[in-house]
Amino acid sequence: MSRVLVTRPAGQGEALAARLRAAGHEPLLVPALRIEPLPLSGDHRRRLLDLDLYHAVFFVSANAARHALDAMADLWPQWPVGLHWLAVGESTAAEIRRAGLAPEYPRSGFNSEAVLALPCLADVAGKRILICRGDGGRDWLAARLRERDATVDVIPFYRRLPAPDRHCPDDIDTVMITSVEGWRALAGRIPARARVIAAGERVAAAVAADHAGPVVTAASAHDTDMLAALPG
Structure with a gap:
Protein backbone atom coordinates (compact mmCIF):
# COMPACT_ATOMS: atom_id res chain seq x y z
CA MET A 1 0.00 0.00 0.00
CA SER A 2 1.26 3.48 -0.84
CA ARG A 3 0.19 6.91 0.41
CA VAL A 4 -1.02 9.00 -2.53
CA LEU A 5 -1.56 12.75 -2.49
CA VAL A 6 -4.53 13.80 -4.65
CA THR A 7 -4.20 17.49 -5.52
CA ARG A 8 -7.36 18.25 -7.50
CA PRO A 9 -9.35 21.32 -6.37
CA ALA A 10 -11.78 20.91 -3.46
CA GLY A 11 -14.73 18.69 -4.31
CA GLN A 12 -13.10 17.23 -7.43
CA GLY A 13 -10.80 14.53 -6.09
CA GLU A 14 -13.19 12.28 -4.21
CA ALA A 15 -13.89 9.88 -7.09
CA LEU A 16 -10.18 9.35 -7.70
CA ALA A 17 -9.59 8.89 -3.98
CA ALA A 18 -12.30 6.22 -3.83
CA ARG A 19 -10.70 4.32 -6.71
CA LEU A 20 -7.28 4.56 -5.09
CA ARG A 21 -8.71 3.23 -1.83
CA ALA A 22 -10.40 0.35 -3.65
CA ALA A 23 -7.05 -0.51 -5.26
CA GLY A 24 -5.43 -0.79 -1.83
CA HIS A 25 -3.76 2.61 -1.58
CA GLU A 26 -4.15 5.30 1.07
CA PRO A 27 -5.28 8.56 -0.58
CA LEU A 28 -4.89 11.98 1.01
CA LEU A 29 -6.91 14.88 -0.43
CA VAL A 30 -5.00 18.17 -0.35
CA PRO A 31 -6.04 20.65 -3.07
CA ALA A 32 -3.16 22.48 -4.72
CA LEU A 33 -5.45 25.14 -6.21
CA ARG A 34 -8.68 26.92 -5.42
CA ILE A 35 -11.14 27.95 -8.11
CA LEU A 161 -5.08 30.38 -7.28
CA PRO A 162 -2.78 28.46 -4.92
CA ALA A 163 -4.85 26.91 -2.14
CA PRO A 164 -3.87 28.52 1.18
CA ASP A 165 -3.66 25.19 3.03
CA ARG A 166 -1.69 23.29 0.37
CA HIS A 167 1.02 21.03 1.75
CA CYS A 168 2.65 17.66 1.28
CA PRO A 169 3.37 15.29 4.19
CA ASP A 170 6.96 14.08 4.43
CA ASP A 171 5.87 10.42 4.37
CA ILE A 172 3.90 10.64 1.12
CA ASP A 173 4.90 8.09 -1.53
CA THR A 174 3.19 9.46 -4.65
CA VAL A 175 1.82 12.86 -5.66
CA MET A 176 -0.74 13.19 -8.47
CA ILE A 177 -0.47 16.45 -10.44
CA THR A 178 -3.06 17.26 -13.11
CA SER A 179 -2.01 20.74 -14.29
CA VAL A 180 1.05 22.93 -14.66
CA GLU A 181 -0.56 25.47 -12.33
CA GLY A 182 -1.10 22.78 -9.71
CA TRP A 183 2.56 21.82 -9.92
CA ARG A 184 3.68 25.42 -9.56
CA ALA A 185 1.57 25.73 -6.43
CA LEU A 186 3.23 22.68 -4.85
CA ALA A 187 6.78 22.78 -6.29
CA GLY A 188 9.31 22.95 -3.47
CA ARG A 189 6.90 21.37 -0.98
CA ILE A 190 7.18 17.79 -2.23
CA PRO A 191 9.90 15.47 -0.84
CA ALA A 192 12.60 14.74 -3.42
CA ARG A 193 12.13 10.99 -3.01
CA ALA A 194 8.39 11.11 -3.78
CA ARG A 195 7.11 9.83 -7.11
CA VAL A 196 5.08 12.37 -9.09
CA ILE A 197 2.43 11.20 -11.56
CA ALA A 198 1.85 14.00 -14.07
CA ALA A 199 -1.14 14.28 -16.40
CA GLY A 200 0.33 14.35 -19.89
CA GLU A 201 3.67 15.31 -21.36
CA ARG A 202 3.32 19.07 -20.87
CA VAL A 203 2.69 18.71 -17.14
CA ALA A 204 5.41 16.06 -16.83
CA ALA A 205 7.94 18.40 -18.45
CA ALA A 206 7.11 21.14 -15.93
CA VAL A 207 7.48 18.68 -13.04
CA ALA A 208 10.76 17.20 -14.32
CA ALA A 209 12.28 20.68 -14.53
CA ASP A 210 11.92 21.13 -10.76
CA HIS A 211 11.65 17.69 -9.17
CA ALA A 212 14.65 15.49 -8.45
CA GLY A 213 12.60 12.35 -7.87
CA PRO A 214 10.86 10.00 -10.28
CA VAL A 215 8.25 11.44 -12.66
CA VAL A 216 5.68 9.21 -14.37
CA THR A 217 3.65 10.54 -17.30
CA ALA A 218 -0.02 9.55 -17.31
CA ALA A 219 -1.87 9.49 -20.62
CA SER A 220 -4.21 12.26 -19.42
CA ALA A 221 -5.76 13.84 -16.32
CA HIS A 222 -8.66 11.36 -16.51
CA ASP A 223 -9.00 9.36 -13.28
CA THR A 224 -8.53 6.06 -15.14
CA ASP A 225 -5.26 7.23 -16.72
CA MET A 226 -3.91 8.67 -13.46
CA LEU A 227 -4.69 5.40 -11.68
CA ALA A 228 -3.17 3.33 -14.47
CA ALA A 229 0.13 5.23 -14.14
CA LEU A 230 0.47 4.22 -10.49
CA PRO A 231 2.72 1.15 -10.12
CA GLY A 232 0.96 -1.75 -8.55
Missing part, protein backbone atom coordinates in the same frame (compact mmCIF):
# COMPACT_ATOMS: atom_id res chain seq x y z
CA GLU A 36 -12.36 31.57 -8.14
CA PRO A 37 -15.14 32.60 -10.58
CA LEU A 38 -14.45 35.64 -12.77
CA PRO A 39 -17.08 38.31 -13.51
CA LEU A 40 -18.18 38.67 -17.12
CA SER A 41 -17.02 41.78 -18.92
CA GLY A 42 -19.50 43.67 -21.09
CA ASP A 43 -17.85 42.28 -24.23
CA HIS A 44 -17.99 38.71 -22.97
CA ARG A 45 -21.64 39.12 -22.01
CA ARG A 46 -22.42 40.32 -25.55
CA ARG A 47 -20.73 37.23 -26.96
CA LEU A 48 -22.87 34.98 -24.79
CA LEU A 49 -25.97 36.80 -26.02
CA ASP A 50 -24.87 35.75 -29.52
CA LEU A 51 -24.53 32.12 -28.46
CA ASP A 52 -26.91 30.93 -31.20
CA LEU A 53 -24.48 32.22 -33.85
CA TYR A 54 -21.74 29.78 -32.88
CA HIS A 55 -21.04 26.45 -34.54
CA ALA A 56 -19.52 24.89 -31.43
CA VAL A 57 -18.78 25.68 -27.79
CA PHE A 58 -15.77 23.96 -26.22
CA PHE A 59 -15.35 23.66 -22.45
CA VAL A 60 -11.74 22.93 -21.53
CA SER A 61 -12.55 21.47 -18.10
CA ALA A 62 -15.37 20.60 -15.73
CA ASN A 63 -14.75 23.91 -13.96
CA ALA A 64 -15.12 25.78 -17.24
CA ALA A 65 -18.34 23.95 -18.07
CA ARG A 66 -19.84 24.53 -14.63
CA HIS A 67 -19.17 28.28 -14.52
CA ALA A 68 -19.82 28.95 -18.21
CA LEU A 69 -23.11 27.06 -18.34
CA ASP A 70 -24.32 28.88 -15.22
CA ALA A 71 -23.55 32.21 -16.91
CA MET A 72 -25.20 31.11 -20.16
CA ALA A 73 -28.34 29.86 -18.38
CA ASP A 74 -28.83 33.33 -16.87
CA LEU A 75 -29.03 34.74 -20.41
CA TRP A 76 -30.76 31.88 -22.24
CA PRO A 77 -34.00 30.56 -20.65
CA GLN A 78 -34.03 28.02 -23.49
CA TRP A 79 -30.83 26.69 -24.99
CA PRO A 80 -30.15 27.59 -28.63
CA VAL A 81 -30.39 24.66 -31.03
CA GLY A 82 -27.88 23.38 -33.54
CA LEU A 83 -24.71 23.96 -31.49
CA HIS A 84 -22.05 21.36 -30.84
CA TRP A 85 -21.28 21.26 -27.10
CA LEU A 86 -17.72 19.96 -26.81
CA ALA A 87 -15.97 18.50 -23.78
CA VAL A 88 -12.43 17.34 -23.20
CA GLY A 89 -13.48 14.21 -21.30
CA GLU A 90 -16.15 12.45 -19.26
CA SER A 91 -16.13 14.70 -16.19
CA THR A 92 -16.64 17.79 -18.37
CA ALA A 93 -19.28 15.96 -20.41
CA ALA A 94 -21.15 15.19 -17.18
CA GLU A 95 -21.45 18.92 -16.45
CA ILE A 96 -22.91 19.48 -19.95
CA ARG A 97 -25.44 16.69 -19.42
CA ARG A 98 -26.49 18.23 -16.11
CA ALA A 99 -27.50 21.33 -18.08
CA GLY A 100 -29.74 19.16 -20.28
CA LEU A 101 -27.41 19.26 -23.30
CA ALA A 102 -25.78 16.49 -25.35
CA PRO A 103 -21.98 16.60 -25.16
CA GLU A 104 -19.54 15.51 -27.84
CA TYR A 105 -16.08 14.45 -26.68
CA PRO A 106 -13.20 12.12 -27.57
CA ARG A 107 -13.37 8.62 -26.11
CA SER A 108 -9.58 8.57 -25.68
CA GLY A 109 -6.82 11.12 -25.46
CA PHE A 110 -8.78 13.59 -23.30
CA ASN A 111 -6.80 16.62 -24.48
CA SER A 112 -7.04 19.47 -26.99
CA GLU A 113 -5.42 17.38 -29.72
CA ALA A 114 -8.13 14.73 -29.39
CA VAL A 115 -10.87 17.38 -29.38
CA LEU A 116 -9.50 18.85 -32.62
CA ALA A 117 -10.02 15.43 -34.26
CA LEU A 118 -13.78 15.45 -33.56
CA PRO A 119 -15.80 15.28 -36.81
CA CYS A 120 -17.64 18.55 -36.13
CA LEU A 121 -14.32 20.46 -36.22
CA ALA A 122 -13.07 18.99 -39.50
CA ASP A 123 -14.55 21.78 -41.66
CA VAL A 124 -14.91 25.03 -39.70
CA ALA A 125 -13.92 27.63 -42.30
CA GLY A 126 -16.10 30.70 -41.81
CA LYS A 127 -17.68 29.30 -38.64
CA ARG A 128 -17.57 30.69 -35.11
CA ILE A 129 -16.19 28.68 -32.20
CA LEU A 130 -16.40 29.67 -28.54
CA ILE A 131 -13.80 28.37 -26.09
CA CYS A 132 -14.71 28.52 -22.38
CA ARG A 133 -11.74 28.13 -20.06
CA GLY A 134 -9.85 29.46 -17.05
CA ASP A 135 -7.78 32.61 -17.06
CA GLY A 136 -4.42 32.07 -18.74
CA GLY A 137 -5.33 28.75 -20.29
CA ARG A 138 -3.60 27.04 -23.18
CA ASP A 139 -4.03 28.66 -26.64
CA TRP A 140 -3.16 25.60 -28.76
CA LEU A 141 -6.69 24.67 -29.86
CA ALA A 142 -7.68 28.25 -30.68
CA ALA A 143 -4.58 28.61 -32.86
CA ARG A 144 -5.28 25.38 -34.74
CA LEU A 145 -8.92 26.31 -35.36
CA ARG A 146 -7.91 29.73 -36.68
CA GLU A 147 -5.52 27.95 -39.04
CA ARG A 148 -8.64 26.22 -40.37
CA ASP A 149 -10.17 29.68 -40.97
CA ALA A 150 -12.58 29.57 -38.05
CA THR A 151 -13.41 32.67 -36.00
CA VAL A 152 -12.52 31.78 -32.40
CA ASP A 153 -13.64 33.66 -29.29
CA VAL A 154 -12.18 32.82 -25.88
CA ILE A 155 -13.86 33.68 -22.58
CA PRO A 156 -12.23 33.00 -19.18
CA PHE A 157 -14.80 32.08 -16.52
CA TYR A 158 -12.54 31.39 -13.55
CA ARG A 159 -9.00 31.61 -12.32
CA ARG A 160 -6.90 29.17 -10.37
